[in-house]
Amino acid sequence: MAMVSLPGLREMIDSISQERNLPKQAVQAALREALLKGYERYRRTISMEKIHFDEHFFDNFEIELDIAEEGFRVLSTKTIVELVSSGDHEISLKEVQEVADEAQLGDTVVLDVTPDQREFGRMAAIQTKQVLQQKLRDQQRKIVQEEFEDLESTVLQGRVLRFDRQSVILAVNSGFGQPEVEAELPKREQLPNDNYRANTTIKVYLKKVREGPSRGPQLLVSRADAGLVVYLFANEVPEIEDEVVRIVAVAREANPPSRHVGPRTKIAVDTLERDVDPVGACIGARGSRIQVVVNELRGEKIDVIRWSPDPATYIANALSPAKVDEVRLVNPEARQAHVLVPEDQLSLAIGKEGQNVRLAARLTGWKIDIKDSAKYDYDSSYDSSRVQSSYEEEEDMEEPVDELDELEETSTASSVQRTA
Numbered sequence: 177m178a179m180v181s182l183p184g185l186r187e188m189i190d191s192i193s194q195e196r197n198l199p200k201q202a203v204q205a206a207l208r209e210a211l212l213k214g215y216e217r218y219r220r221t222i223s224m225e226k227i228h229f230d231e232h233f234f235d236n237f238e239i240e241l242d243i244a245e246e247g248f249r250v251l252s253t254k255t256i257v258e259l260v261s262s263g264d265h266e267i268s269l270k271e272v273q274e275v276a277d278e279a280q281l282g283d284t285v286v287l288d289v290t291p292d293q294r295e296f297g298r299m300a301a302i303q304t305k306q307v308l309q310q311k312l313r314d315q316q317r318k319i320v321q322e323e324f325e326d327l328e329s330t331v332l333q334g335r336v337l338r339f340d341r342q343s344v345i346l347a348v349n350s351g352f353g354q355p356e357v358e359a360e361l362p363k364r365e366q367l368p369n370d371n372y373r374a375n376t377t378i379k380v381y382l383k384k385v386r387e388g389p390s391r392g393p394q395l396l397v398s399r400a401d402a403g404l405v406v407y408l409f410a411n412e413v414p415e416i417e418d419e420v421v422r423i424v425a426v427a428r429e430a431n432p433p434s435r436h437v438g439p440r441t442k443i444a445v446d447t448l449e450r451d452v453d454p455v456g457a458c459i460g461a462r463g464s465r466i467q468v469v470v471n472e473l474r475g476e477k478i479d480v481i482r483w484s485p486d487p488a489t490y491i492a493n494a495l496s497p498a499k500v501d502e503v504r505l506v507n508p509e510a511r512q513a514h515v516l517v518p519e520d521q522l523s524l525a526i527g528k529e530g531q532n533v534r535l536a537a538r539l540t541g542w543k544i545d546i547k548d549s550a551k552y553d554y555d556s557s558y559d560s561s562r563v564q565s566s567y568e569e570e571e572d573m574e575e576p577v578d579e580l581d582e583l584e585e586t587s588t589a590s591s592v593q594r595t596a
Contacts, residue, residue, distance in 0.1 A: 178249065178290040185246040197355035198315055206311035208239040208248075214304030215239070215250050218296055227264075236265055237289070250290045256283045320357050320394045323350045324385045331407040334359060334380045334397065336372050344372045345393060346380065359395035367399045367430055367439060369474035379404065379472060400430035405441055405478075408469045413458050421447045421454040424483040427538035429531060430476070437528050439476040442494060442535045446483040455480050481539075491515060491544060494536035498525035501549045511542045516549040 182188075189207070193200045216234050223229075240249045254267040256279055267287070272279040279285070327350055334346035335356075342363035347356040361372075361380060370378070380397035381404040398404065405426055415421040428441040445454040458480045459466045466478060479497070484490040488503035491513055502516040517525045525546045526533050537544045 178288055178292070179242060179245060179247040180249070180290060180293050180296055181247045183246055185241070186243055189243070192312065196312060196316060198312070198319065202315045202319065203312070204241055206315050207308060208241060209311045210304045210308035211239045211248055212237060212250075213307040214296070214301065215291070217303040218291060222295070233264070248290075249288055251286050252289045253284050253286050256281055256285065317394055321385060321387065323354070323357075324382065324395060327382050328385055329382065329403055331379050331381050331404060332359075332397070333377055334361070335377050336374055338374070339372070346378075346397065348380070348382075348395065348397070357395065358393040359397045360393040361397050361399065364431065365396075365398035365400045367474055367476070368435075369439070369476070370399060371474075379408070381407070399473075400428070402426040402428040402441070405443060405469070405473075408472055409443065409458060412465050412468050413460075415447075415452065415454070415457040416445075420449055420452055421445055421457050425539050427535045429535060432529070432531060434529050437531050439473070440479070440531055440535060441476060442479045442481060442539045444481050444483040444490070444494070444539055455482050479535075487511075487513070487540070487542060491536065491540050491542055494539045495525050495532065495544075498532065500525070512545070513542050514545050514547050514552070516547050516552050519548050519550060522546065522548060 189200055189203050192198065192203045196203075212234065215237065216229075219234075220229055227233075236253045238251050238253075240251055242248060252264065254265060256269050256272050257266045258269055258281060260266045260268050267285060269279060269281055272283075272285060276285075332348045332350075334348045337345045337347050337358065339345070340360075344361040344366065346359045346361055348359045349356045359380065359382075365383070366372075372378075378399065380399055381401045382395060383398045383401055383403075384396040386394045386396060405428060406423055409423065410416045413421065416423065422445065423443060424446050425444040426441065427443075428439075429437075430439045430441075432439065443458070445458055447454040447457075457465075466480065470476060470478060481493040481496050484493060487508075488505060491503050492500040492515070495515060495517075498517055498521045500515055500517055500521075504514040504516065506512050506514050515525065524532070527535075533544055533546055
């Protein structure tokens with residue numbers, strides 16, 4: 177059988193495999209695809225006939241690599257017919273029966289159609305080299321896709337490599353012994369208090385594995401996503417890992433709209449165990465557990481509050497550390513509430529530039545209006561007895577929402593620290 181020689185083929189495959197962290201089988205597959213494209217280019221270049229090369233014309237061709245002999249062959253699978261209409265796809269029964277008497281119409285045979293080495297040509301070789309580079313990139317992206325697709329919405333350890341415009345490029349891996357791959361941490365997903373120095377390690381939340389031929393790193397990671405807060409608490413609080421305490425909702429503002437306001441998170445927790453304090457479990461003795469989370473998030477403020485099936489109690493808790501006199505559910509269907517607080521608690525309830533009430537609203541899913549208790553006009557609001565009876569009818573069936581569902585709804589803005 178004819179063969180096109182490729183001196184140094186074995187060393188080339190080994191070198192590419194090591195350089196690009198690709199299995200040898202993946203490199204060989206990329207090389208076969210590239211050589212087939214080179215053969216296509218060769219055929220199109222030398223064709224003097226009016227052959228219509230459509231997109232499926234070369235589907236019956238394949239490349240056979242000979243690693244031992246360091247070369248390759250082009251093989252074509254042809255169908256046995258009575259009368260040949262396309263010599264690239266068909267072969268006559270008479271011709272086949274000269275070497276195989278048992279051949280029948282409709283059978284297929286594989287033939288060696290390798291061109292002469294000198295005829296293969298410089299243009300075909302250049303095409304092969306260009307396609308090989310692209311196929312190797314495609315193989316790398318495919319492997320990264322398969323390796324990390326099950327790790328989306330989890331936390332990885334990242335090492336700072338370099339800076340690309342406003343993005344930080346990190347090296348991450350999917351597990352022990354696996355090669356590192358690059359991940360992008362965009363500006364909008366960074367924390368304002370982070371200090372990204374080369375070779376420093378940080379925890380990042382794997383937000384998305386990009387598909388397709390997009391340029392740059394395939395992995396999009398975040399330091400600002402609420403999922404990072406959930407992970408840090410679950411990792412630090414055994415009661416959460418053991419499902420004794422559960423995280424019901426998280427509202428995070430990692431990058432506040434104003435630079436005068438620091439990052440802050442509110443996290444609602446609950447338990448079905450009567451003798452367990454879920455808030456205390458998350459804070460730890462003398463704040464030891466929450467301090468670990470705060471340190472990882474570079475001093476971000478975190479409010480840990482107790483979830484309640486009663487919206488009024490939940491809203492009052494969510495406005496912590498402000499003290500609330502009364503919560504009036506003025507329109508339960510539209511989820512609107514008036515919160516009455518003493519005059520000296522107004523600024524604390526609202527928070528700097530409205531951050532506290534904004535996060536409380538995201539955490540609870542209620543529209544919250546803060547009112548001064550002393551100046552509140554009860555006559556202008558709905559009758560409180562009607563509101564209460566309406567709540568009792570509707571809330572009997574209310575159950576705690578699943579933490580992942582609630583997390584998606586309440587983490588529009590993302591961040592975490594405990595206000596003592």
